[in-house]
Amino acid sequence: MPELPEVETVRRDLKKYLVGASFQSIKIIDFKNGAPGATFLAKTLKGQEIKDLRRRGKLLILDLSNQNKHLLFHLKMTGQLIYQHSNKLLAGGHSLSEDSLSAAVGGKLPNKYTRAIFRFNHDGTLYFNDLRKFGYIKLVGSPELKEILRNNYGPEPMDREFSPVYLAKILKQRRAPIKAVILNQQLIAGLGNIYADEALFAAKIRPDRLAESLKNGEVLALQGAIVNIIKKAIKARGTTFRNYVDAQGKRGGFAHYLQVYQRQGQLCFLCAKPVMKIKVAGRGTHYCPHCQK
DNA sequence: GTGTTTGTTATCAA
DNA sequence: CTTGATAACAAACA
Numbered sequence: 001m002p003e004l005p006e007v008e009t010v011r012r013d014l015k016k017y018l019v020g021a022s023f024q025s026i027k028i029i030d031f032k033n034g035a036p037g038a039t040f041l042a043k044t045l046k047g048q049e050i051k052d053l054r055r056r057g058k059l060l061i062l063d064l065s066n067q068n069k070h071l072l073f074h075l076k077m078t079g080q081l082i083y084q085h086s087n088k089l090l091a092g093g094h095s096l097s098e099d100s101l102s103a104a105v106g107g108k109l110p111n112k113y114t115r116a117i118f119r120f121n122h123d124g125t126l127y128f129n130d131l132r133k134f135g136y137i138k139l140v141g142s143p144e145l146k147e148i149l150r151n152n153y154g155p156e157p158m159d160r161e162f163s164p165v166y167l168a169k170i171l172k173q174r175r176a177p178i179k180a181v182i183l184n185q186q187l188i189a190g191l192g193n194i195y196a197d198e199a200l201f202a203a204k205i206r207p208d209r210l211a212e213s214l215k216n217g218e219v220l221a222l223q224g225a226i227v228n229i230i231k232k233a234i235k236a237r238g239t240t241f242r243n244y245v246d247a248q249g250k251r252g253g254f255a256h257y258l259q260v261y262q263r264q265g266q267l268c269f270l271c272a273k274p275v276m277k278i279k280v281a282g283r284g285t286h287y288c289p290h291c292q293k
Numbered sequence: 294g295t296g297t298t299t300g301t302t303a304t305c306a307a
Numbered sequence: 308c309t310t311g312a313t314a315a316c317a318a319a320c321a
Contacts, residue, residue, distance in 0.1 A: 001298090001299060001300080002300090003300090058300075058301095074300085074301085075300090076299080076300050076301075076317095077298080077299050077300060077301095077317085078299090078317090078318085078319095130317095131317090131318065131319075132298095132299090132316090132317045132318050132319080133316090133317055133318080134299085134300065134301080134316070134317060134318095135300095152301095174310080174311095175310080175311075176310075176311060176312090180311080180312090183300090185300085185301080192299075192300070193298095193299060193300085242298080281311095281312085282299090282312080282313065282314085283298095283299065284297080284298070284299085
């Protein structure tokens with residue numbers, strides 16, 4: 001599941017390959033959600049240079065040389081953006097091992113899940129794969145982008161604005177489960193199911209506690225835990241549980257550090273009691289009943 | 294066939 | 308207006 005650390009990893013990778021590159025051709029293969037007309041997209045993008053790549057929450061933003069235009073990518077659950085240069089997947093200068101390739105759904109590119117192919121003037125190709133077709137590609141003008149960012153995204157965990165005071169403020173008098181609150185992108189941008197569960201474990205807070213019930217010390221612990229987990233996960237290049245791979249088709253390394261996510265029935269690393277799984281906010285939720293109060 | 298997987302939005306209720 | 312709960316979407320897998 002691409003959450004903030006996964007999208008950030010892809011952004012950093014693609015930035016190395018794509019800044020300064022110009023679109024040469026665009027092929028839209030099979031889209032259900034929000035893909036602009038293939039002809040229109042191809043016509044608008046052709047010849048446009050990529051000036052910069054940004055990220056807000058889980059949204060990837062490509063700034064184009066037409067200062068008014070931005071190309072947005074959302075990977076949702078199973079989206080992948082994989083970059084290939086001269087028929088070789090780039091992996092820090094080396095070609096990919098079999099093991100890395102196996103993580104790219106279907107192996108070779110393009111594959112049956114490839115929904116769009118972007119070719120660039122410098123002989124590079126960007127593949128947008130999406131098994132479940134939740135993801136989208138969207139071309140927007142600057143005013144529309146500003147509106148999208150303003151309306152849908154709270155502070156990033158790494159921002160100064162995401163302080164214990166801010167967290168306390170948004171939790172106050174909220175009767176939703178704490179997990180639902182930290183998953184809400186309008187309140188905190190970037191957390192998804194994996195890092196929400198992991199942050200709550202690190203802060204020793206049960207995911208089904210009502211937000212308003214958190215004590216000051218718990219709010220402080222949770223704020224710190226969220227920042228920590230996100231930083232660590234970016235360093236590890238994200239978590240590959242199912243479909244996520246980076247821009248080179250390689251798996252993320254954070255699965256190794258998971259304490260509760262998908263560990264139901266296994267023993268807690270801290271207290272050696274079994275990790276439980278329940279449903280909170282409509283999502284599979286993993287926690288340790290002994291360590292989390 | 295059944296249940297489960299999750300990021301986001303739509304819809305409805307209070 | 309805000310808040311919260313739930314279903315819906317999509318495709319694959321056990």
